Amino acid sequence: MPPQRLLELSAHEFGECRVVLQPPPFGLIDLRALHLAEMLKAELAREVPSKIYIESLITIFGVHIVRNYTGADSLPPRRKSGGGLSNRSAERVRELLQSRFASKITVGELAAVSGLSPRHFIQAFTKTFGESPHRYVLRLRLNFAEELLVESVLSIAEIAHLSGFSDQSHLTVTMSKHRNRTPRQVKQQR
Incomplete structure (x- = not known):
C-alpha cells in the first residue's frame, strides 16, 4: 500500500492528512489483520482473482492500520471516582x-x-x-461486522465467522438485539 493511500485514509477517518504509525507491542498478534491477509491470500490463489475484491480487502486493511496503529484511538476518559484500571x-x-x-x-x-x-x-x-468486558467485546465484534458488511463482498456467514460469532444466525440475533437492524439490512445500505 503506497504511503499516499494511508494519508488519504487518515484524512477520511480523522480529517487530517498525517500518519505516524505505531507498531503493536512485541509478541501481540493482530487477528483482524491476519484474517484480512488470509482472505487476500485466498483470493490471489484463485484462477481468476477479482480485482475489486482485492482492492476492497487492501482498503479495509488500510483503514484497520490507520484506526489501530496511528495513535489516533485514545483511551476513554478516566472517571473521577477511583477503582478503575491504571x-x-x-x-x-x-x-x-x-x-x-x-x-x-x-x-x-x-x-x-x-x-x-x-x-x-x-x-x-x-x-x-x-461497560462490562463482555459488552465491550460485543461492541468490537459488531463494529467489525458492520464494517465488513459495508466494505466487503464477503457473505454474511463469512463475516460472522471473522467477527467472532459462532454462525450467521448468532450474528443476526445479536445485531438485531443491539443495533436494531439485521446484517442483511446493513449490507443493503452500501
Whole structure:
C-alpha cells in the first residue's frame, strides 16, 4: 500500500492528512489483520482473482492500520471516582481486546494482564471503560461486522465467522438485539 493511500485514509477517518504509525507491542498478534491477509491470500490463489475484491480487502486493511496503529484511538476518559484500571493496564487490556476480539478471551486472561483477580478486574474494567468486558467485546465484534458488511463482498456467514460469532444466525440475533437492524439490512445500505 503506497504511503499516499494511508494519508488519504487518515484524512477520511480523522480529517487530517498525517500518519505516524505505531507498531503493536512485541509478541501481540493482530487477528483482524491476519484474517484480512488470509482472505487476500485466498483470493490471489484463485484462477481468476477479482480485482475489486482485492482492492476492497487492501482498503479495509488500510483503514484497520490507520484506526489501530496511528495513535489516533485514545483511551476513554478516566472517571473521577477511583477503582478503575491504571492507564498502563487499561492500554494493555485495550490492545489485547483489539487484537483478539474475534477469538475467545477469558476474564482470567484479561485480569492477568492487569494483575487483578477476575472479580476486581470486572469492576475496574467497567469503571474505566464504562461497560462490562463482555459488552465491550460485543461492541468490537459488531463494529467489525458492520464494517465488513459495508466494505466487503464477503457473505454474511463469512463475516460472522471473522467477527467472532459462532454462525450467521448468532450474528443476526445479536445485531438485531443491539443495533436494531439485521446484517442483511446493513449490507443493503452500501
